[in-house]
Amino acid sequence: MTTPGPGVTFQRxxxxxxxxxxxxxxxxxxxxKTALSGVTLDILPGQFVYLTGESGAGKSSLLRLLxxxxxxxxxxxxxxGLDMREARxxxxxxxxxxxxxxxxxxxxxxxxTVFENVALPLRVQGWETxxxxxxxxxxxxxxxxxxxxxxxxxxLSGGEQQRVAIARAMTANPPLLLADEPTGNLDxxxxxxxxxxxxxxxxxxxxxxxxxxxxxxxxxxxxxxxELHAGSLVRxxx
Numbered sequence: 001m002t003t004p005g006p007g008v009t010f011q012r013x014x015x016x017x018x019x020x021x022x023x024x025x026x027x028x029x030x031x032x033k034t035a036l037s038g039v040t041l042d043i044l045p046g047q048f049v050y051l052t053g054e055s056g057a058g059k060s061s062l063l064r065l066l067x068x069x070x071x072x073x074x075x076x077x078x079x080x081g082l083d084m085r086e087a088r089x090x091x092x093x094x095x096x097x098x099x100x101x102x103x104x105x106x107x108x109x110x111x112x113t114v115f116e117n118v119a120l121p122l123r124v125q126g127w128e129t130x131x132x133x134x135x136x137x138x139x140x141x142x143x144x145x146x147x148x149x150x151x152x153x154x155x156l157s158g159g160e161q162q163r164v165a166i167a168r169a170m171t172a173n174p175p176l177l178l179a180d181e182p183t184g185n186l187d188x189x190x191x192x193x194x195x196x197x198x199x200x201x202x203x204x205x206x207x208x209x210x211x212x213x214x215x216x217x218x219x220x221x222x223x224x225x226x227e228l229h230a231g232s233l234v235r236x237x238x
Contacts, residue, residue, distance in 0.1 A: 017044075018042040019044060019079070019175070020042065020078070020080075020207075021041075021042050021043075021076070022041045022042070023075055023076040023077070024076070025039045025040070025072045025074070025075035026038060026039075026073045027058075027072055027231075036065070036232075037231045037232050038232065038233075039058075039075075039231075039232070041226065045205075047223075047224055048208045048224065049210070049223060049225075050211075050218060050226065051209055051211040051226050051227075052212060052213065052225055052226070052227045052228070053228035053234075054213075055213070057228040057229055057230065057231070058228045058230075059180070059181075059211035060211065062228065063209065066079055066176070066209065067095065067096050067099045068084060068092035071084060071085055072085050079095060079176075080176065082094075098174050098175060098176065100169030100176070100177035100178070101169055101177075101179075101180075102166055102177070102178070102180065103180050103182075104182060107165070108153040108161060108164060110152065110154055114149055114150070114151050114152070114153065114156075117168055118136045118140060118168045119136050122136070122172060136171060137149070139171045142167070142197070142200075143166055143197055145160060145163055145167065148160065158190070159190035159194065162183075162190075162194050163194065163197065166179075166182070166194065166197050166201075170201055170206070174206065175205075175206065176207045177201060179209070181211055181213070182194055182210065183212065184213070184214070188216075191214060192221075195217055195220075196221075199221055224236075224238050
């Protein structure tokens with residue numbers, strides 16, 4: 001697991017204290033648009049949470065708050081023990097290093113090999129090549145792509161590209177993984193396979209929050225459902 005940078009300390013998380021705590025959180029963009037309004041939500045370590053709601057409900061905005069892509073406009077919010085409103089940018093960067101992120105459009109570097117894409121988070125953290133090679137091989141084996149180590153993303157199918165994105169997100173063994181519509185562009189069989197990998201990570205102890213509009217996936221992979229509507233929390237079956 002990654003460690004905070006010099007001089008940075010995080011509140012120790014227990015199984016009973018929230019990994020994420022939000023109280024009456026509001027997010028208003030500089031354009032004046034209110035993306036989230038009065039959201040109160042606690043997520044414990046080790047949970048698998050589906051974030052649902054219509055397009056524009058605020059799902060992506062909520063995920064951006066969780067990795068520090070934006071700051072709350074008002075309300076109280078802590079992630080992995082860090083106050084996300086008041087923390088300095090250096091501490092937010094440490095949170096990002098402790099958070100795996102999977103996007104719908106992969107955001108892979110097409111000029112780099114699969115190996116280099118997956119190794120990127122470790123290189124950012126200063127891992128030596130000799131140390132990161134076995135780790136990259138291990139995570140690619142987990143997602144069934146050990147034989148594509150030196151391929152380029154353009155040679156992979158959409159489902160394979162998404163599996164590379166999952167491998168990249170998990171390579172630093174983060175306690176929290178955020179997935180923004182990771183199955184949105186995939187056929188149903190490939191989507192279920194991708195979800196299998198995320199559920200597997202969760203069973204190993206990673207907290208997973210996945211936004212999705214594919215509600216049929218919940219039938220084969222049940223979990224906690226948090227639903228947003230027009231920026232407000234309207235359902236939580238915790």
